Amino acid sequence: MLIFKWLTTFGKYLQLMGRTFSRPERMRMFGKKYIKEMSQLGVDSIGIVLLISFFIGAVICIQIKLNIQSPWMPHWVSGYVTREIMLLEFSSSIMCLILSGKVGSNIASELGTMRVTQQIDALEIMGVNSASYLILPKIAGLMTIMPFLVIFSSATGILGAYATSFLAHIISVEDLTAGIQHDFNPWFMYMSIIKSLFFAFIIASVSSFMGYTVKGGSVEVGKASTDAVVCSSVLILFSDVFLTQLLS
């Protein structure tokens, strides 16, 4: 029974995506919405991305230096591990998990409110493909801005590590720089960006589905918002396993 319910929901999701990925009725209107969504979903998230990345970068560096590093390990190991963690997992997967909370709930509650206040019905009555008009710019906008967030996150994480060096003198700048530059594989950066594109699609499309299909009132909008975050987070974690295996 549960599997039947899941399959039904998945079918509805695919149908909605089918309606979403159709040619916009007016490119001018799509362009406006696309820029607005990039700003609302991506640019407005830069602050939280930078803040979290900075402190996580600093904390990883301190933890490795104080708890893992030993006299049998090279001095640069803390910088090396900080860079690898930031690039491979934190800036793509963990950052997207955090963003699924902020951006996912924002999308689901916006569309859910539009549904219960009949704004989506109003679009349909005008002859507008509401799915394409509302959801496509969100998916496209978030997928465009996400790689930049990943790059900012990685860079800020490394800055955080340098902060521990400059301010707390836990590790010398030379050792940290040596670690960060040691055996750098550029593919890790591309891998991080590719993963983040998939995660951006999951966050935007799943949250849109949850919000767009709300039935009822404000309680259901709240529930849809929570479901959007839970669902996107679980899907990000599952897909992370497959993508990491596939891309490594």
Add this chain to the structure above:
Amino acid sequence: MIEAKHIYKSFDDKEVLHDISTVFEDGKTNLIIGQSGAGKTVLMRTLVGLLTPTKGDVLYDGRNFYGMSKKEQIMMRREMGMIFQGAALFDSLTVLENVRFPLDMFSNMTYRERNTRAMECLERVNLKGAESKYPGEISGGMQKRVAIARAVVMNPKYLFCDEPNSGLDPKTSLVIDDLLSGITKEYNTTTIINTHDMNSVMGIGENIIFIADGRKEWQGNKDTVISSHNKKLNDLVFASDLFKKVKEVELEGERKE
């Protein structure tokens, strides 16, 4: 002209509409009345295609809406305007942008022409000066007037209004009724209004369809409603003492004549 032919609508096992057939005429304010839960909104949503009937057809000037392809239905919808119970204005757009929205989406007018047309509609509903406000900054009555302006900006052939007076004071309700009636005559639209506001029934009811428990019980106009012997209709329309007295006076006047 819109023709509903043997409309049935069920949700799971519950039948909400049962064999509704009627004609909504051009250039007239057609009212659908009935108690809350009678099926008025379901009928209207079925007419505009937001709900698909279990059985039956809806004909727009002879064109069967449910016999059309999806693309044809979308084109058909561009000839419709609808005013929702809660106005359904887009929160993120200003009043002017809300009214201009259908033009932005579908017309080939220049920006200046679109703005001029939207301003004309705002003036028609006496909202000049409110164009830069957001829906959250204006009153419920003003929101309804913006919704009317948005609904008529594309000169629709068919205008649907779902309880346009709900939540409004009697004076504002009269303004809305006058506007809808005026627009109907001005543009010769087929206007369908869902209401249980008896002032609207007596004021602008040129063609009234009374629905009870999902069935069409009675059809007439504001003049014939007074002399109707339909008990369910009388219980609804003349529920208040004031309207009972109005009916008594009117009937007495008729007897004397």
